[in-house]
Amino acid sequence: MSLEKAMAADICNFSVAGGVQLSCYRSDPGDEASGNRPLILLHSINAAPSAMEMKPLFERFADSRVVYAPDLPGFGRSQRGDLPYSPSFYAQVIADFLMQIGGPAPDVIALSLTSEFTARALRDNGAVIHSLTLISPTGLGRNQPPSAEVGARINRVLNIGWLSRGLWRALVSRRSIQYFLNKAFYGPVPEALVDYAVATTREPEAARAPFAFLTMQLFTTDALTLLYESLQVPTLLLYDQDPNISFECVPDLLDNNTLVSAEKIVPTCGLPQWERPEETFNALIRFWGESR
Numbered sequence: 675m676s677l678e679k680a681m682a683a684d685i686c687n688f689s690v691a692g693g694v695q696l697s698c699y700r701s702d703p704g705d706e707a708s709g710n711r712p713l714i715l716l717h718s719i720n721a722a723p724s725a726m727e728m729k730p731l732f733e734r735f736a737d738s739r740v741v742y743a744p745d746l747p748g749f750g751r752s753q754r755g756d757l758p759y760s761p762s763f764y765a766q767v768i769a770d771f772l773m774q775i776g777g778p779a780p781d782v783i784a785l786s787l788t789s790e791f792t793a794r795a796l797r798d799n800g801a802v803i804h805s806l807t808l809i810s811p812t813g814l815g816r817n818q819p820p821s822a823e824v825g826a827r828i829n830r831v832l833n834i835g836w837l838s839r840g841l842w843r844a845l846v847s848r849r850s851i852q853y854f855l856n857k858a859f860y861g862p863v864p865e866a867l868v869d870y871a872v873a874t875t876r877e878p879e880a881a882r883a884p885f886a887f888l889t890m891q892l893f894t895t896d897a898l899t900l901l902y903e904s905l906q907v908p909t910l911l912l913y914d915q916d917p918n919i920s921f922e923c924v925p926d927l928l929d930n931n932t933l934v935s936a937e938k939i940v941p942t943c944g945l946p947q948w949e950r951p952e953e954t955f956n957a958l959i960r961f962w963g964e965s966r
Contacts, residue, residue, distance in 0.1 A: 677751055677877055680726035680870055681733070681743075685751070688744075690770035691763060697751035698744035698771075699725055701736035711778045711804055715743040716768065717750075718786035719892060721845050721854070721884045722871035724750035727785060730947045734955050742775060746788070748883025755879040759886035761894055762798070764791040769799030779804040781962060786919070786944070787812045787887070790894050793901035805965045806909045807958060810944045813897025814911075814927065815920035819890045845884075846875035857917040858944040867948065898923050903930045908965035911936040912957060916944040935961070 679685065683699040690696045713735055715728035725732075725743040732743050745752040747767055748759060757763070768791055772780065782803045784792040789811035795801040844850060851871050855863045874880065886892055894901060902909075911934065913921050927934055939946035939953050946954045 677873055680724055680750065681729050683732070683736070683743075688771055688774050690774075691747070691766045694747050694757060694767065695753040696744050696747060696767065696771060698742050699732065700743075701732065701739070701741040703737050703739065706738050707740050710739045712775060712780040713739045713741045714772065714775075714780045714782040714803075715741065716782065716784040716788045716792060717743075717746065718788055719746070719749075719764075719883070719887050720786075721888070722851055722875045724870065724874050726750075726867065726870040726874075727945065728783070728947065730951045731783060731954075731958075734951070740777070742771075742780075744771060748886075750874060754877065754882060756882065759883050759892065761791060761794055761892055764788070764892070765794035765799050768792055768795040769801040772801050772803065781805045781807070783807040783809060783958070784811070785809045787892060789813070790897050790901055793897070793905055794894070796907070797901060797904050803907055805962065806905065806907050807912060807961065808909065809912045809946060809954075810916050810919070811902075811911060811913070812919050813894060813902065814923045816922050817920070818895050819893035842881045842884075845888075846872070846880075848872050851875075860941050860943045860949045864948065898927060902927050902934070905931055905933060907933065908961075909934045910957070910961040912939055912946055912954060914938050914940050914942040914946070918944070 686700050688696040717723045717727040725745050728743050779802050789808040937957050939950050942949040
């Protein structure tokens with residue numbers, strides 16, 4: 675693995691979903707973590723995600739809690755290549771990972787599309803957690819994604835050799851990555867975030883998982899009803915604006931699941947842990963205190 679670490683922390687490895695290698699950053703605060711639940715940080719899914727997206731949260735809580743920040747399969751330092759990328763696959767990955775860390779039931783923070791995977795892991799895979807925070811979650815807009823079958827057909831077209839190579843080069847150029855991060859950021863984007871996003875796309879087999887995302891194969895139709903309304907743990911939504919998704923259904927979710935609360939971190943565009951870190955940290959600390 676030539677990709678440098680996203681943060682100064684120990685790395686541990688797990689075998690999940692039938693032998694897939696999962697690389698994970700882990701903090702070790704020693705006695706300072708006594709009595710505190712583990713904290714799990716799950717990055718988003720896009721063309722160039724990694725645990726780097728969760729770095730501000732990792733660094734804020736690493737001195738007082740055991741914090742785990744995995745790179746999900748297909749991204750970062752974890753296994754890539756020809757894997758069965760799908761919502762059920764990522765749900766199984768998350769459930770297997772949570773089972774292996776042991777200890778008290780953890781608090782989990784999931785970003786964007788990984789919110790859907792985490793809710794599915796709780797519903798279908800027996801994952802056990804104490805609380806869940808969803809940052810800018812997908813699946814709460816009125817517009818629905820196409821079916822997985824439609825996405826699979828699009829994916830077959832895009833995976834024609836010359837077409838996929840050309841599309842991938844255009845998508846992950848530094849200019850393109852900078853453009854998309856600028857859209858998802860209120861204020862200047864840290865260069866370190868851009869640099870690492872670019873670096874992750876230069877690894878072998880880097881295009882496989884992003885193509886599953888780009889062809890809409892990783893989204894769940896009617897996630898509100900099928901996933902979020904079935905949540906049975908205290909859940910906090912942190913959101914404001916997002917250039918790629920919308921949140922019109924948040925009031926419906928709050929009406930239909932009394933375990934869910936929501937707080938706007940204003941002004942932000944999808945990455946409040948980077949854009950408004952102190953407000954984000956304080957919202958989390960309040961929520962964890964209330965859900966003990």
